[in-house]
Amino acid sequence: MRVALLIALALPTTVLAQDALLEVPVRVANVSAAASVGSVTCAVFADPSGPTSSVGYLGSGSRWFALANGAFAGRITVPVKFDAGPGPARAYRCVLYFIFKDEGRTLTLAAGRLADPAAVEYRAAFKAATGARLVYEVTGMF
Amino acid sequence: MHRLVVVALLASVAGLAQAQGKTFSYEAELAQAARRAATTAGGVAWTCTDTRCTASGRGGNVSVKGCSELARAVGPIARYRSEIKALSAADLGECNRIAQGAGGAAAKAAKGPAKPQRATTPEIAFTGVAPGGAAATVERKP
Numbered sequence: 001m002r003v004a005l006l007i008a009l010a011l012p013t014t015v016l017a018q019d020a021l022l023e024v025p026v027r028v029a030n031v032s033a034a035a036s037v038g039s040v041t042c043a044v045f046a047d048p049s050g051p052t053s054s055v056g057y058l059g060s061g062s063r064w065f066a067l068a069n070g071a072f073a074g075r076i077t078v079p080v081k082f083d084a085g086p087g088p089a090r091a092y093r094c095v096l097y098f099i100f101k102d103e104g105r106t107l108t109l110a111a112g113r114l115a116d117p118a119a120v121e122y123r124a125a126f127k128a129a130t131g132a133r134l135v136y137e138v139t140g141m142f
Numbered sequence: 143m144h145r146l147v148v149v150a151l152l153a154s155v156a157g158l159a160q161a162q163g164k165t166f167s168y169e170a171e172l173a174q175a176a177r178r179a180a181t182t183a184g185g186v187a188w189t190c191t192d193t194r195c196t197a198s199g200r201g202g203n204v205s206v207k208g209c210s211e212l213a214r215a216v217g218p219i220a221r222y223r224s225e226i227k228a229l230s231a232a233d234l235g236e237c238n239r240i241a242q243g244a245g246g247a248a249a250k251a252a253k254g255p256a257k258p259q260r261a262t263t264p265e266i267a268f269t270g271v272a273p274g275g276a277a278a279t280v281e282r283k284p
Contacts, residue, residue: 025265070270085178092263135265135267137266
């Protein structure tokens with residue numbers, strides 16, 4: 001279940017209709033020039049514990065935003081379709097990703113990985129500023 | 143008569159176990175195949191196969207609230223009990239009514255001219271080191 005959720009979060013999706021809309025204020029700055037695009041992917045859950053347990057997963061959705069000079073400040077509206085189960089949604093989890101080029105490949109990396117020194121499977125040059133306010137993912141209730 | 147004795151004996155044993163703070167098994171029979179294989183309801187983690195859901199937890203009590211949480215996740219419930227207690231027919235009816243009410247609201251929301259659930263999340267924030275740093279690289283674990 002967790003693997004499926006991670007895959008769902010990692011893959012940007014095109015959503016034609018939505019059952020939930022999440023307004024996500026985003027403020028990023030000083031991102032490496034390798035990344036020209038960021039994205040916010042949200043998953044919603046029927047179970048209040050879903051964001052941590054993945055129980056009651058209903059669906060996910062993504063919305064990308066362009067980085068200008070490595071920065072973006074604004075509000076992203078992420079549409080989510082309940083394609084994995086019936087609503088209503090009780091809880092959500094939204095994660096920040098950066099989409100960037102690496103030797104001709106287009107890669108997507110969860111921003112949260114960048115601050116995790118134990119995450120040996122990824123090593124990125126996107127370093128977070130020391131002492132900066134860093135919030136890579138948010139969770140909450142409807 | 144024998145059944146009565148067995149039930150009384152089981153209840154007595156179960157009561158002793160409760161006094162010792164042991165774990166009890168819970169069981170629910172569904173009116174149709176479970177909509178999902180696992181969920182959390184009534185404070186315990188349920189596993190469902192076909193029309194049967196099982197769980198284990200402390201206390202051994204059953205409640206309409208716990209039943210309705212399970213019904214909302216997996217579908218209408220025909221029987222809901224623990225080793226030592228069971229919901230009455232009246233309580234089961236109430237359980238399914240509550241769950242159906244939530245499901246009905248969701249169905250209405252899905253049918254109508256889309257009024258999606260909305261939520262505004264806390265801000266996502268990331269500040270990297272100054273632009274112009276090394277290009278992003280990614281190494282994946284073999």
